[in-house]
Amino acid sequence: MAKKTKITKAAIFRALGLKAKMKGANCGGEWFADSKDYITSFNPTNGEVLARIEQASSRDYDKVMREARKAFLVWRGLPAPQRGEIVRQVGEALRQKKEMLGALVSLEMGKIYTEGLGEVQEMIDICDFAVGLSRNLSGPTLQSERPKHRMMEQWHPLGVIGVISAFNFPVAVWAWNTALAWVCGDSALWKPSSKTPLCAIACQNIVNEVFAKNDVPGAISNVTIGRGSTIGERLINDKHIPMVSATGSTRMGQRIGGVVGARLGRTILELGGNNAVIISEKADLTGALASAFFGAVGTAGQRCTSTRRLIIQETVYDKFLKKMIANYKKVAIGDPLDSKTLMGPLIDEGAVKDYENAIAAAREQGGKVLCGGKVLKPFGAATFVQPTIIEIDNKAAIVQSETFAPILYVMKYKKIEQAFKLHNDVPQGLSSAIYTDSVNEGEAFLSYLGSDCGIANINIGTSGAEIGGAFGGEKETGGGRESGSDAWKLYMRRQTNTINWGGEVHLAQGVEFHA
Ligand code: UN1
Numbered sequence: 001m002a003k004k005t006k007i008t009k010a011a012i013f014r015a016l017g018l019k020a021k022m023k024g025a026n027c028g029g030e031w032f033a034d035s036k037d038y039i040t041s042f043n044p045t046n047g048e049v050l051a052r053i054e055q056a057s058s059r060d061y062d063k064v065m066r067e068a069r070k071a072f073l074v075w076r077g078l079p080a081p082q083r084g085e086i087v088r089q090v091g092e093a094l095r096q097k098k099e100m101l102g103a104l105v106s107l108e109m110g111k112i113y114t115e116g117l118g119e120v121q122e123m124i125d126i127c128d129f130a131v132g133l134s135r136n137l138s139g140p141t142l143q144s145e146r147p148k149h150r151m152m153e154q155w156h157p158l159g160v161i162g163v164i165s166a167f168n169f170p171v172a173v174w175a176w177n178t179a180l181a182w183v184c185g186d187s188a189l190w191k192p193s194s195k196t197p198l199c200a201i202a203c204q205n206i207v208n209e210v211f212a213k214n215d216v217p218g219a220i221s222n223v224t225i226g227r228g229s230t231i232g233e234r235l236i237n238d239k240h241i242p243m244v245s246a247t248g249s250t251r252m253g254q255r256i257g258g259v260v261g262a263r264l265g266r267t268i269l270e271l272g273g274n275n276a277v278i279i280s281e282k283a284d285l286t287g288a289l290a291s292a293f294f295g296a297v298g299t300a301g302q303r304c305t306s307t308r309r310l311i312i313q314e315t316v317y318d319k320f321l322k323k324m325i326a327n328y329k330k331v332a333i334g335d336p337l338d339s340k341t342l343m344g345p346l347i348d349e350g351a352v353k354d355y356e357n358a359i360a361a362a363r364e365q366g367g368k369v370l371c372g373g374k375v376l377k378p379f380g381a382a383t384f385v386q387p388t389i390i391e392i393d394n395k396a397a398i399v400q401s402e403t404f405a406p407i408l409y410v411m412k413y414k415k416i417e418q419a420f421k422l423h424n425d426v427p428q429g430l431s432s433a434i435y436t437d438s439v440n441e442g443e444a445f446l447s448y449l450g451s452d453c454g455i456a457n458i459n460i461g462t463s464g465a466e467i468g469g470a471f472g473g474e475k476e477t478g479g480g481r482e483s484g485s486d487a488w489k490l491y492m493r494r495q496t497n498t499i500n501w502g503g504e505v506h507l508a509q510g511v512e513f514h515a
Pocket residue numbers: 122168169173247302303304305306462463464465466
């Protein structure tokens with residue numbers, strides 16, 4: 001049961017330092033912008049204007065980058081555990097603001113409050129993870145082939161890290177990147193989604209206080225809210241940004257990967273998913289139902305890990321879908337800050353159009369709508385839709401592409417090999433799951449013969465990954481990995497060292513070279 005909340009917009013704004021009119025650039029300290037080009041933040045629940053923000057101009061970008069580069073030179077000189085101590089304080093500040101920041105995520109993005117809180121928890125978790133990491137950014141000692149030589153590997157700070165994030169996780173994905181970047185000794189420059197600027201302003205306000213208190217340059221954390229065509233392009237083309245971590249559509253990733261790759265920069269790309277759950281006849285169907293339901297309906301289908309396809313063994317197909325449809329009919333749709341609500345609005349009218357177009361395309365391509373399928377007009381200006389289940393062939397063009405909406409495609413299989421084939425037969429490769437009590441089926445799914453995704457689970461769903469694992473996927477998902485495990489290495493510069501402590505010169509590979 002979601003926690004009851006009576007949090008008002010005024011209380012959220014007060015707690016997080018937000019106003020009706022703001023400016024979109026920050027490098028520690030005051031907000032500024034001189035573009036005279038404004039964006040509006042809307043509440044997707046009722047279309048209400050939350051705030052107007054003057055976007056960062058190209059000149060503002062220059063100023064921020066100047067500061068970010070200077071801050072990097074100071075920050076990289078602090079011992080990593082000291083950097084970790086400051087990130088620990090960021091985690092503490094987030095704990096204190098958790099309820100308000102979680103509510104802001106619900107207000108501006110539309111996910112329900114328990115998920116907004118979960119998103120802030122993900123930020124706190126990555127801070128804790130990064131604190132531990134700050135004492136363990138370690139490389140191995142390697143065996144040299146030469147006598148009295150030692151080899152080792154060490155990791156150095158990389159520079160200013162660019163972070164481009166999407167609306168759907170408007171705070172957590174930034175934290176995954178920045179908490180790691182900071183303990184690694186980097187400064188970070190964030191271009192948040194223009195659909196969720198207030199979330200970005202609130203995060204920067206929180207960390208500004210922490211950095212100021214510790215007397216370190218505020219420009220370790222930087223924000224430029226602005227147009228893709230100005231700020232986004234400046235950022236990806238900037239040779240002073242050695243690594244760009246970007247979350248968004250495959251099309252956007254292709255552009256970013258191309259531009260950053262052409263200047264031989266690094267990228268972490270987190271792009272579209274087309275995540276499926278295989279439901280075997282050997283599965284605990286109650287568990288499968290709960291996981292598939294959350295995966296498909298949670299966050300109104302707007303996670304990159306959302307469950308988009310169910311591949312169900314034919315003997316349990318009807319029984320399973322009957323229960324799933326019954327659940328769908330009970331979904332309470334409405335204000336995400338109301339504790340009774342299970343599904344909030346889509347982010348904007350564009351998303352509603354995508355939802356409608358996908359359903360029309362599915363029908364044209366032989367799909368049968370089993371439940372849902374309608375935009376909810378009674379909500380007026382808001383962007384509510386029904387969660388939808390469509391029976392359709394995996395080969396249908398619409399099934400092959402990601403629609404960021406609560407549309408679930410369902411299909412049957414006979415033999416498990418066929419399920420694996422259907423599973424992998426999409427261009428994307430982010431998250432995947434199998435529900436089965438058969439050890440053999442489960443192990444096969446995790447083997448080279450099974451899922452081709454970056455994330456593969458048994459008896460849990462596709463969404464809601466923990467921060468401790470490396471997060472990301474293959475194929476059109478972009479190949480990036482961020483968050484846990486050893487993803488930190490992408491935020492640092494690896495150096496191989498060979499030290500001769502014996503005095504005599506020995507050439508490798510036995511080469512002789514004397515005058
Ligand atoms: C995303 O949708 O961009 O695994 C990230 C999950 C979350 C993160 C999703 N921890 O669903």
